[in-house]
Amino acid sequence: xxxxxxxxxxxxxxxxxxxxxxxxxxxxxLTVNTFGDFGAKDAGEAxxxxxxxxxxxxxxxxxxxxxxxxxxxxxxxxxxxxxVSGDDEAELRGYWDRLxxxxxxSVPLGKQMWGDVFGMCTDRFGIVxxxxxxxxxx
Numbered sequence: 706x707x708x709x710x711x712x713x714x715x716x717x718x719x720x721x722x723x724x725x726x727x728x729x730x731x732x733x734x735l736t737v738n739t740f741g742d743f744g745a746k747d748a749g750e751a752x753x754x755x756x757x758x759x760x761x762x763x764x765x766x767x768x769x770x771x772x773x774x775x776x777x778x779x780x781x782x783x784x785x786x787x788x789v790s791g792d793d794e795a796e797l798r799g800y801w802d803r804l805x806x807x808x809x810x811s812v813p814l815g816k817q818m819w820g821d822v823f824g825m826c827t828d829r830f831g832i833v834x835x836x837x838x839x840x841x842x843x
Contacts, residue, residue: 708791708800713835714770715784720755724770733762740774743818751775757819786825786833794822794838801836804828816840 716723721737728735736759741752754772761767769788773779789800801814807829814824814836822838 708789708793708796709767711767711769711788711790713786713788714768715773715779715786716755716770717779717781717784718754718772720758720770720772724755724758724760724768727760727768731760731762731764731766731768733760733766735760738819786835788835788837790835790837790839792839792841797836797838801826804834804836814838 714720714723724735724737737755738757739753740756743756751772751774755770757769757771759767759769773784789797791797798814801824805826805828808826810824810826811833812823812825814822817823820842821840824836825833826836827833
């Protein structure tokens with residue numbers, strides 16, 4: 706798999722509804738995982754909220770989205786970030802290092818509960834980047 710750049714949208718509790726709407730517009734295959742699916746402890750009401758969803762269309766579009774975690778600030782209009790993902794660890798770590806240079810790291814690049822290596826940073830221009838390095842299944 707090569708690296709991919711995708712838009713990533715955060716929603717305030719209605720990610721499932723939005724992604725089902727986008728599927729009705731663009732077609733394709735929608736995968737949805739909740740915070741509860743990933744075993745988030747003490748998720749409470751957020752257990753049924755979307756931790757990650759991805760719509761992949763026959764025309765090659767990929768759109769990702771999630772519900773904003775309750776502990777993170779949400780600003781409508783500033784709820785779109787860019788996601789770089791793939792399995793080329795050296796390439797993706799290089800992107801991570803360069804994107805974070807002069808920026809702010811909000812989630813350090815590290816192993817996550819879903820098994821991949823993930824980090825989130827805001828670059829020096831104010832753009833939020835999500836980097837996800839797929840890990841081989843055990």
